Amino acid sequence: MAVSFRGKTANQTSVQEFILLGFTNHPELQMLFFLVFSIIYTVAFMGNLLILLVIIADSHLHTPMYFLLGNLSFIDMCYMSGTIPQMLANFLRESKTISYSACMAQLFALISCVGSECILLAAMAYDRYVAICHPLLYMVIMNRKVCLQMVAASWMGGFLNSFVHTLLTSALTFCGPKEIRHFMCDVPPLLELSCTDTALNNTVLHTASVFIGISPCLFIVISYIFIVLAILRIRSSEGRHKAFSTCTSHLTVVITFFGTALFNYNRSNAGYSLDIDILVSTLYCIVTPTLNPIIYSLRNQEVKGALRKLLCRKQAMF
Structure with missing residues (x-):
């Protein structure tokens, strides 16, 4: 049947919905996966929400570092909410379909959050660099205007990156098969279809x-090199140990997030494995947002x- 698809005519049938294969390699574990990921999502969402509320409620935390942390928590909440609910719903139903428009919307939300978090993590590394290497100038350099510009740049960068990818992906023709080898709509598996x-x-x-992933990652690494050099000049061994412990925790999250995200968006199709792809995506889509409240705040x-x-205060009210 000849159809017109976004201004093109071809002897192809356009796909109006996709099937998210997700964890269908293990049908006998669907309910277990549902319970595990439901718990993880609830804990991660509530943890990030709690951090955000605490930062807003306590005036002592109205500083550049916690302003950036609050925005990170908000991004992580959006991040998970754009992908995990759809995945949980698919665990409970036989038809794991998602409409074309919903798929594009999920793609836009996912790429926006990934890009925004990459840039924001770089901004947070710069904040720590200024705090440790130039403590006397910290409030001058990291003033309110600069903090707002950093957050605005992270969101604008994420939205612009996502807009381009979503626009280019929506311009493609999908004529079957329609099975997405993933638990969410993402660029690499859609390009395969x-x-x-x-x-x-x-x-x-x-x-x-390169611009949204590798560049911020290199910036973070360079920032932490200067931070480590500054820490080594600390005379107190206890102070050095505390600073190194914090840096190690932060770098663990950064390496996990950037490493898995860059692998996902730059991998070769050769030797593709659904299980490996899902594992990698789970690390940066679910595990990292879960660890962020613990590592950065709690x-x-x-x-x-x-x-x-x-x-x-809440207990006193009741």
Whole structure:
């Protein structure tokens, strides 16, 4: 049947919905997966929400570092909410379909959050660099205007990157098969399904990975090199140990997030494995947002103190 698809006519039938294969390699474990990921999603969402509320409620936390942390928590909440609910719903139903428009919407939300988090993590590394290497100038350099510009740049960068990828992906023709080898709509698995040329899409994808992924990652690494050099000049062994512990925790999250995200968007189709792809995506889509509240906030004495005050205040009200 000849159809017109976004201004093109071809002897092809356009795909109006996709099937998310997800974890269908293990049908006997669907309910277990549902329970595990439901718990992880609930804990991660509530943890990030709690951190965000504590930072907003406590005026002592209205500083550049916690302003950036609050935005990271908000991004992580959006990040997970754009992908995990659809995945959980698919665990409970036989038809694991998603409409074309919903798939494009999920793609836009996912890429926006990935790009925004990459840039924001770089901004947070710069904040720590200034705080440790130039403590006397910290409030001058990291003033309110600069913080707002950093957050605005992270969101604008994420939205612009996502807009380009979503626009290019929606311009492709999908004429079957319609099974997405993933638990969410993402660029690489969608490019595999297209029956039109994807050379431009792949070029833009790898170019964006350099600017949105590799560049912020290198910036973070360089920032932490200067931070470590500054820490080594600390005379107190206890102070050095505490600083190194914090840096190690932060770098663990950064390496996990950037390493898995860059692997996902720059991998070769040769030797593709659905299980490996899902594992990699789970690490940066679910595990990292779960670890962020623990690594960046809940191990912080100021945040824990503010949380105790907030809970005591709530108890006093009742």
